[in-house]
Amino acid sequence: MENALKGIKILDLTQAMSGPFATMLLGDLGADIIKIEPPDGDQTRSWAPPYMEGISSYFMSTNRNKKSLAINLKTEEGKQIFRKLIAESDVLVENFRPGVIERLGFSYDIARSINKNIVYCSISGYGQTGPMRDYPGYDLAILAMSGLLGITGNPGESPVKFAVPIADITTALFATVSILSALYNRERTDEGQYIDLSMLDSNFLVLTHQLMSYLSTGKNPEKLGSAHSSIAPYQAYKTLDSYIVITVGTEKLWKTFCETIDPGLENRPEFKTNVDRVSHRELLKKEIEDALKNKTTEDIYRTLVQNGIPCAPVNSVADAASSSQIKFREMIINMDTDYGKIRIPGTPFKLSKTPGEIRFPPPSLGSGNEEILRKLGMTSRQIEELYNKNIIFKKMKDE
Numbered sequence: 001m002e003n004a005l006k007g008i009k010i011l012d013l014t015q016a017m018s019g020p021f022a023t024m025l026l027g028d029l030g031a032d033i034i035k036i037e038p039p040d041g042d043q044t045r046s047w048a049p050p051y052m053e054g055i056s057s058y059f060m061s062t063n064r065n066k067k068s069l070a071i072n073l074k075t076e077e078g079k080q081i082f083r084k085l086i087a088e089s090d091v092l093v094e095n096f097r098p099g100v101i102e103r104l105g106f107s108y109d110i111a112r113s114i115n116k117n118i119v120y121c122s123i124s125g126y127g128q129t130g131p132m133r134d135y136p137g138y139d140l141a142i143l144a145m146s147g148l149l150g151i152t153g154n155p156g157e158s159p160v161k162f163a164v165p166i167a168d169i170t171t172a173l174f175a176t177v178s179i180l181s182a183l184y185n186r187e188r189t190d191e192g193q194y195i196d197l198s199m200l201d202s203n204f205l206v207l208t209h210q211l212m213s214y215l216s217t218g219k220n221p222e223k224l225g226s227a228h229s230s231i232a233p234y235q236a237y238k239t240l241d242s243y244i245v246i247t248v249g250t251e252k253l254w255k256t257f258c259e260t261i262d263p264g265l266e267n268r269p270e271f272k273t274n275v276d277r278v279s280h281r282e283l284l285k286k287e288i289e290d291a292l293k294n295k296t297t298e299d300i301y302r303t304l305v306q307n308g309i310p311c312a313p314v315n316s317v318a319d320a321a322s323s324s325q326i327k328f329r330e331m332i333i334n335m336d337t338d339y340g341k342i343r344i345p346g347t348p349f350k351l352s353k354t355p356g357e358i359r360f361p362p363p364s365l366g367s368g369n370e371e372i373l374r375k376l377g378m379t380s381r382q383i384e385e386l387y388n389k390n391i392i393f394k395k396m397k398d399e
Contacts, residue, residue, distance in 0.1 A: 003030020004354035008183065010034070010091040011082075012066065015042045017139065017168035018199065019095035019123050020062035022175040026091075027065030028347040028356035034085065034372055035066040036073070039393045041365040053340035060362045064344060067368030070393040073104055077391045082106065084376050086114045091179055095123040098133045108194045117192040119182040123175055127198035137199050139165035146203040151210060154225040167203045174202040227285075232277035233257070236314055238289050239297045243314040246288070246304065253309060260307045262291040337361045366394035 008031040012023040020035075020042070027033040035042070042063070048056040072078045086092065092111055094101050101107060101122070108120045122128060125137010140161055143149040148167070153160035178195045186192055204211070210221045213229065221229055226245070228234035236243045248257050251274070258266035265271055265287060270280040277284050292300055297313045304311045315323070321332060331346040335358070342361060349356025369392050373383050386392045 001353060001355060003357055004351065005029040005031040008032065008091065009089045010093065011036060011085055011089050013092070013094040013096070013101070014123065015095065016044060017062060017165045018171040018175070019093055020044075021169055021172035022121075022123070022179070023066065023093055024062050024064060025172070025176045025349075026179065028349055028358065030354070030357065031091075033066040034089075034368065035063065035068045035363065036082070037068055037070045037365060039070060039072055039390070041068075041070065041395070045365065052342055053337070055339065055362065055364065060342070060344065063362035065359055066363055067372060068363035068366055069368055069372050070366030070395075071369075072391055072393075073106075075389075075391055077386065077389065079105060081373070081376065081391075083114055085372075086111050086118065089115065089118065090183065091119045091121065093121045093123070093175070093179070097136060098122075098124055098128050112192065115192070117186060117190065119179060119186065119192045119195070121175055121179055121182075121195040121197055123171060123197045124199070126200050128196045132200075139167045139199075142167040142171075142199045142203055146200055147207055147211070148203055151221050151223055153223050155223050157223075167199055170206055171197065171199045171202045224281075227281060230278065231274060232281045232284055233288055235285070237285065237292055239292045239300055240295055242297045244292070244297045244300055244304075245312050245314060247310045249310070256307055257304075257309050260303060260309065261288065265291075333358060335361050338367075339364065364395060366392065369394055 005026060008026070010023060010026055010031050010033050012019065012033050012035045014020050014023060023031075023033050023035075042059060044059040044062075045056050047058040050057045052060050071081060073082055086106070092106075094106075108122075111118050111120055124133070125142060126132040126135055137145075140149070143161065143166070144159075146167070149159045149161070152162070175195070175197045178197055182193050182195060210229065213219070213221055224235075226236040228247075231247070231249055234247045234249070236245050246257070248254050254271075254274075254277075255266060258264075265284075268287075269276070271277050271284055301311060301313050313319070320326060326332060329346070329350075331348070332343055333346045335342050335344060344358070344361065347356035347358055370380075370383055373386070373392075383392070387394070
């Protein structure tokens with residue numbers, strides 16, 4: 001079976017998380033990704049510990065299915081090589097602050113003059129236009145500015161950052177959808193286009209029902225910890241030994257839940273409808289936890305699942321990684337690499353005819369130099385001269 005994006009060539013000038021995660025997804029789907037790195041590499045190569053066989057595990061998390069070209073784009077010879085790559089590529093993705101790529105001499109207009117069909121995606125904190133375009137935008141700042149951070153955590157307590165850079169990852173998903181849409185449009189029109197992808201735009205949209213609640217009432221949504229603003233019971237509840245998440249979204253489920261946990265709850269007037277239960281969320285939480293306090297999470301989980309109640313134990317990362325479902329779905333795989341055996345996440349792209357595939361591991365810095373440059377027609381002697389002039393760089397193993 002072939003990959004869905006086989007033959008699509010992508011130039012990846014991104015670092016950190018949002019851009020690399022987006023291009024990694026496209027690589028899983030079969031695109032050829034050339035990761036353009038400066039002489040000292042993507043900044044996340046130094047975001048460690050921990051290391052995995054000498055390479056930062058953070059870098060490893062977003063850079064599989066890519067080939068690394070470590071090149072100095074501030075030199076004229078480096079620029080000439082990059083122009084040749086633009087001429088034969090389908091997509092260019094960059095996540096510099098606005099204005100940086102223009103100063104390098106590779107704005108969208110320049111790229112389009114080289115390759116009129118290029119799909120060019122710029123990812124930035126606040127977008128290429130507007131009064132905040134020049135502000136730096138890392139994940140936590142975007143979470144705060146978008147309003148998402150302001151509704152996390154428990155009532156009366158400080159905001160809580162999500163444990164992974166969720167604003168970056170959300171942006172990466174929007175970038176991936178945008179790039180695929182632009183490629184599809186190019187098939188119909190034979191025209192490339194420019195994508196101005198803003199982290200703030202993306203995460204403001206992620207407010208979804210919380211934003212609509214504000215727009216419809218004029219009231220700020222409240223912090224609710226793990227609880228849901230419009231559904232109850234729908235949060236984490238304490239058990240004898242840990243916590244379990246229980247999500248009861250319909251009246252039919254509520255009836256079954258009560259029959260399973262405590263039949264007396266169904267007849268309480270405070271809990272008659274979902275509106276009632278939301279209004280008395282804290283009282284309901286106390287009653288549920290009283291019913292669960294002498295039972296283990298495992299026992300409760302098995303009982304609720306058997307009765308069709310959506311629920312889950314609050315797993316640690318180790319628990320999740322060792323679960324039977326993750327193993328069955330092959331969401332952790334083993335790979336043999338030039339720098340040792342590693343385990344990495346699998347791909348979620350389970351397409352019946354063009355499934356995602358992890359073809360090769362995250363690259364060491366500059367490991368793709370020779371292959372990429374030879375495909376541009378360069379000889380071994382010319383490549384050696386580039387090394388001698390410090391135009392390209394290579395490092396076989398990060399330390």
